[in-house]
Amino acid sequence: MMIEKIYCADVKPKMEGERVRLAGWVYRKREVGNKVFIVLRDSSGVIQTIFIKDLSEDAYGKAKQVGIESSVIIEGTVKSDPRAPTGVEIQADKIEIIQNVEFFPITKDASDEFLLDVRHLHLHSPKVGSIMKVKGTLMQAAREWLLQDGWYEVFPPILVTGAVEGGATLFKLKYFDKEAYLSQSAQLYLEAAIFGLEKVWSLTPSFRAEKSRTRRHLTEYWHLELEAAWMDLWDLLKVEEELVSYMLQRTLEVRKKEIEEFRKDFTTLKNSEPPFPRISYDEAIDILQSKGVKIEWGEDMGADEERILTQEFDKPFFVYGYPKHIKAFYMKEDPEDSRKALAADMLAPEGYGEVIGGSEREDDYNKLVQRIIEEGMDPKNYEWYLDLRKYGSVPHSGFGLGLERLVAWVLKLDHIRWATLFPRTPSRIYP
RNA sequence: GCCGCCGUAGCUUAGUUGGUAGAGCGCCGGACUGUUAAUCCGGUGGUCGCCCGUUCAAGUCGGGCCGGCGGCGCCA
Incomplete structure (x- = not known):
């Protein structure tokens, strides 16, 4: 099985409106009002995806409960937006959680020693x-x-x-x-x-x-x-x-x-x-x-x-x-x-x-x-x-x-x- | 092989002359109309590395052990 997907780094602003499928890991997650921002990471880099409650209640609900470093497949439409970290983002309407991670042991305060342990x-x-x-x-x-x-x-x-x-x-x-x-x-x-x-x-x-x-x-x-x-x-x-x-x-x-x-x-x-x-x-x-x-x-x-x-x-x-x-x-x-x-x-x-x-x-x-x-x-x-x-x-x-x-x-x-x-x-x- | 330092919550740590352990992050719940490692409110979480000793009382003092870190020597 090879998941058909494109890499985060290959999503460009000129692809505005294109439908894409990405597979990777939840790098950052931010919840604001009726939106969830998931910055998705794969081997190429990261891209921000946005889940809006009104757009897809189901995807929004799943995105809201997914943990950092969970493995996911996300589908949506490319939108160029200066507010996105890379200038382009995915307005997502579908998220498949391959494995949810309740909590990832590495957080921002990790010491060198701990990083070597894990x-x-x-x-x-x-x-x-x-x-x-x-x-x-x-x-x-x-x-x-x-x-x-x-x-x-x-x-x-x-x-x-x-x-x-x-x-x-x-x-x-x-x-x-x-x-x-x-x-x-x-x-x-x-x-x-x-x-x-x-x-x-x-x-x-x-x-x-x-x-x-x-x-x-x-x-x-x-x-x-x-x-x-x-x-x-x-x-x-x-x-x-x-x-x-x-x-x-x-x-x-x-x-x-x-x-x-x-x-x-x-x-x-x-x-x-x-x-x-x-x-x-x-x-x-x-x-x-x-x-x-x-x-x-x-x-x-x-x-x-x-x-x-x-x-x-x-x-x-x-x-x-x-x-x-x-x-x-x-x-x-x-x-x-x-x-x-x-x-x-x-x-x-x-x-x-x-x-x-x-x-x-x-x-x-x-x-x-x-x-x-x-x-x-x-x-x-x-x-x-x-x-x-x-x-x-x-x-x-x-x-x-x-x-x-x-x-x-x-x-x-x-x-x-x-x-x-x-x-x-x-x-x-x-x- | 030698010299020095450190072990407290999942992580990062505070802890005074010995008096019964506190925070930030994470996580869980809630709030929030666009966040950039978001923010705010509430909650959860501890065999203080292990053993022995001193003491009415040890995270704190002493000894031993275990684990790790920094450096030297040796090298790539």
């Missing part, structure tokens, strides 16, 4: 809808760009046996009589895939069992990862900036209305055209020290440092050339400075910070074994991964983008959890 109902909200539309459009744009640039989409496993990040915590689970983990990155598998497909990408959930209580961490998030043969770090940065720029520009075109609900100033988004500034880790340390931040070469930048740094830019930027010892084992050592790794992060401006972490990968068998041992891990656990450096090894690079982090910046969200349907944090797995 997230399944919070998804009724047009504002949540706008976030999800923007997220979907960002990925839609990413797919467009990746397709035209010749990248193959692949579908890596989520059930895995080992860690990518040395110290990162994995969710452990029983796999028959063995132990397995939820993947925290598809990277290792993508690296394997480039030997057949050269340029690959995937969008997968990634899981981190870290008790990170911050506004930029989730235990489950959507990870957009790219991996390519024959690319060095500098080739990779070009891919990153072109991809992210396309995602942003396209989303600005398609979702301007939704973005405006969250941010007034589009400057940083519009600025996000290649090239993005590239600063070295050394320069970043200099900038921070000149701002009076106590940080020495070799230390990793903390959240505060990152925030200060992002305020120096009005578009995303790269920090490259991190000290090797603060980066992951698979990153290639800088041949010109053995203290450094050929790694770069992309940081979003306006205090948002890291959205991408990427690097050239170590492609030399012996060096990779040495790095694994240095990190206190056992090369035996990485046998298949090491094989990739024994059978036709190639220089290659790749990166991972945290989709929710990008959404959070684009919409200036105060917390990454609003950028996902059902956020999972250390203390929340329900609903």
